[in-house]
Amino acid sequence: MAEVALRNVIKRFDDVEAVRSISLDIPDNEFVVLVGPSGCGKSTTLRMIAGLEEVTSGDIFIGGEIVNDRPPKDRDIAMVFQNYALYPHMTAFENMSFGLKLRKFPKDEIRKRVDNAARILDITELLDRKPKALSGGQRQRVAMGRAIVRNPKVFLFDEPLSNLDAKLRVQMRTEIKRVHQMVKTTTVYVTHDQVEAMTLADRVVVMNNGSIEQIATPQDLYHHPKTRFVAGFIGSPAMNFMRCRLEHNGVGLRVRISAMVSLPVPPSQSAQYQSLAGKELIFGLRPEHITEPRRSDRDQECEFAATLDVVEPMGMETMVFFTVDGQEVCGRVDPESAARPGEVMRLHANMDRMHLIDPQTGAVL
Amino acid sequence: MSTAALSVRAGRGFGVGASLRRNRRWALITSYVFLIIFAIFFLIPPYYMVVTALKSDAEVARMATNPWIVADGFTLEQFKILLTQTDFLIFFKNTVIVTVCVVAITMVVSVLAAFSLGRMKFWGSSILATGIFLTYLVPDTLLFIPLFQIVKAVGLLNSYWGMVLVYPTLTVPFCTWIMIGYFQSIPKELDEAALIDGAGHMQMLTKIFIPVALPGIIAAMIFAFTVSWAAFVYPMAFLYSADQQVLTVGTVTSLIRADVYKWGMLMAGALVAAAPPLVIYAFLMDYYIAGLTSGATKG
Numbered sequence: 135m136a137e138v139a140l141r142n143v144i145k146r147f148d149d150v151e152a153v154r155s156i157s158l159d160i161p162d163n164e165f166v167v168l169v170g171p172s173g174c175g176k177s178t179t180l181r182m183i184a185g186l187e188e189v190t191s192g193d194i195f196i197g198g199e200i201v202n203d204r205p206p207k208d209r210d211i212a213m214v215f216q217n218y219a220l221y222p223h224m225t226a227f228e229n230m231s232f233g234l235k236l237r238k239f240p241k242d243e244i245r246k247r248v249d250n251a252a253r254i255l256d257i258t259e260l261l262d263r264k265p266k267a268l269s270g271g272q273r274q275r276v277a278m279g280r281a282i283v284r285n286p287k288v289f290l291f292d293e294p295l296s297n298l299d300a301k302l303r304v305q306m307r308t309e310i311k312r313v314h315q316m317v318k319t320t321t322v323y324v325t326h327d328q329v330e331a332m333t334l335a336d337r338v339v340v341m342n343n344g345s346i347e348q349i350a351t352p353q354d355l356y357h358h359p360k361t362r363f364v365a366g367f368i369g370s371p372a373m374n375f376m377r378c379r380l381e382h383n384g385v386g387l388r389v390r391i392s393a394m395v396s397l398p399v400p401p402s403q404s405a406q407y408q409s410l411a412g413k414e415l416i417f418g419l420r421p422e423h424i425t426e427p428r429r430s431d432r433d434q435e436c437e438f439a440a441t442l443d444v445v446e447p448m449g450m451e452t453m454v455f456f457t458v459d460g461q462e463v464c465g466r467v468d469p470e471s472a473a474r475p476g477e478v479m480r481l482h483a484n485m486d487r488m489h490l491i492d493p494q495t496g497a498v499l
Numbered sequence: 500m501s502t503a504a505l506s507v508r509a510g511r512g513f514g515v516g517a518s519l520r521r522n523r524r525w526a527l528i529t530s531y532v533f534l535i536i537f538a539i540f541f542l543i544p545p546y547y548m549v550v551t552a553l554k555s556d557a558e559v560a561r562m563a564t565n566p567w568i569v570a571d572g573f574t575l576e577q578f579k580i581l582l583t584q585t586d587f588l589i590f591f592k593n594t595v596i597v598t599v600c601v602v603a604i605t606m607v608v609s610v611l612a613a614f615s616l617g618r619m620k621f622w623g624s625s626i627l628a629t630g631i632f633l634t635y636l637v638p639d640t641l642l643f644i645p646l647f648q649i650v651k652a653v654g655l656l657n658s659y660w661g662m663v664l665v666y667p668t669l670t671v672p673f674c675t676w677i678m679i680g681y682f683q684s685i686p687k688e689l690d691e692a693a694l695i696d697g698a699g700h701m702q703m704l705t706k707i708f709i710p711v712a713l714p715g716i717i718a719a720m721i722f723a724f725t726v727s728w729a730a731f732v733y734p735m736a737f738l739y740s741a742d743q744q745v746l747t748v749g750t751v752t753s754l755i756r757a758d759v760y761k762w763g764m765l766m767a768g769a770l771v772a773a774a775p776p777l778v779i780y781a782f783l784m785d786y787y788i789a790g791l792t793s794g795a796t797k798g
Contacts, residue, residue, distance in 0.1 A: 207694060221692075233695075
């Protein structure tokens with residue numbers, strides 16, 4: 135149990151800068167998820183914390199001490215790998231106890247710890263099997279067990295669920311969350327799956343191009359993304375982005391997204407957008423905020439008509455796709471009210487949830 | 500009409516199935532024919548060896564009898580004389596000593612070399628790995644003259660310990676090469692997991708790499724054994740007294756006197772000499788094949 139901190143950490147591979155000066159503070163026992171597209175530097179960051187990659191410049195602290203030059207074994211960390219990395223010639227028990235054995239723990243202590251971890255992970259009856267005789271989910275549990283028995287300061291997870299099928303992934307996700315609640319330990323978890331990030335994390339670190347785009351709680355990230363990248367990356371389906379012009383029509387501000395459609399900026403946000411009037415911007419609105427008009431939506435002004443291109447029923451809701459000024463837009467509507475492809479449907483935009491983005495900098499305004 | 504069309508189609512379907520089956524049968528027959536031809540081709544020399552070893556000197560010398568069968572009755576006389584009245588057992592003992600030492604030296608050197616070249620990235624490691632393989636491409640028929648100077652300089656001329664020194668020049672490069680491929684096929688995460696678990700490089704090698712790469716190591720061992728057991732050029736060049744001689748050269752030199760070939764005893768000697776490799780192959784062949792193929796694909 136310890137806090138982890140990164141200070142201006144840079145990693146350069148030859149002349150490629152994989153991680154560009156990132157700083158991050160992770161308090162004791164926090165579950166932090168590093169998320170981003172492949173090649174964003176998240177795995178490299180994790181591997182630097184583990185000591186598997188050297189830091190080009192900057193400092194890494196674990197428990198308040200600089201660990202830059204310490205080998206992995208002296209950092210008191212445990213890591214779970216994407217491909218499990220179980221030793222194929224050892225049983226589950228031997229896999230889990232290997233680290234303790236190297237550290238010369240007494241036999242009964244090893245037995246106690248492995249049994250305890252096996253109970254937490256529900257793999258007690260698998261301890262005598264070799265990895266070959268285990269399923270993907272069971273292997274992942276053994277890999278987690280290997281980390282738990284060490285009782286380390288920090289858990290590191292490198293995309294641990296990517297090799298599992300969709301159903302098992304959801305199951306193991308819950309499992310990891312449960313384990314973290316039982317075994318309170320500082321955890322750094324890397325994934326490219328934003329759903330995993332949102333469901334597991336106390337705080338999410340969104341990375342792109344080797345830099346941190348935003349650090350926030352999952353809710354905060356969803357409602358208040360700081361950049362266009364974060365806005366587009368978090369949430370599924372992704373946020374709609376439309377070119378727009380912010381106009382002032384005498385009564386209030388309006389977002390004009392096409393010759394036909396302009397939507398009013400709610401009074402609560404008018405003040406902060408006042409100075410942007412007349413500018414070309416990007417209008418962002420999540421699919422879940424484009425719905426059929428509901429009785430509670432009094433504001434008729436936020437309604438518009440759209441000709442549907444594609445309709446995807448999901449059961450609980452239906453995705454409707456249409457184009458505005460050549461840009462594809464997605465809405466999530468009630469299955470009962472969804473029109474058919476080619477038909478015109480009236481939709482309502484929940485403008486309280488709107489975002490305006492600077493097209494040059496990509497910053498959410 | 501539709502029923503007619505259906506039946507036609509069904510008929511054709513049946514025809515396709517039947518011709519497929521016929522094709523398969525022909526393929527099988529052809530492969531068996533060729534397999535049998537090759538088996539006969541490769542088994543004739545050993546058969547001839549066995550038959551000749553079981554004949555008496557008189558029958559071997561007699562031109563009138565069929566050389567392919569034992570006409571005068573089996574005799575183990577050749578083996579008896581070979582084992583009691585020649586230096587054969589000395590050659591055998593020398594060969595065993597040399598081979599055991601060479602295999603041991605080869606495995607220690609090439610496992611360590613392969614581990615460092617295949618796993619620990621350092622400056623020039625890949626060039627070095629290629630370089631090692633290139634040395635294997637130089638044939639021993641070219642090397643024995645310069646090596647003669649070296650063996651002489653270290654005072655091991657006409658001593659089988661000289662063989663222990665020079666055989667590894669043949670075995671180490673190839674074994675290292677096999678094992679580099681094998682070690683590289685072990686996922687990188689495995690050593691990282693071991694590093695985090697607290698293993699040093701030596702523990703990583705002994706506790707993870709060697710057990711996981713065991714099939715590859717056994718393949719390399721069989722190779723080293725074969726090379727060392729069957730080497731001919733070096734003992735021919737560096738050994739000249741009978742008490743230091745090894746099987747390959749010793750059998751030939753001691754059983755051929757000028758133009759007198761003791762065929763029966765030569766064949767008996769060859770048979771006894773071939774026995775240990777045969778036994779080892781029979782027991783370890785599965786490992787050998789598994790090792791060679793997985794090292795090759797590098798999967």
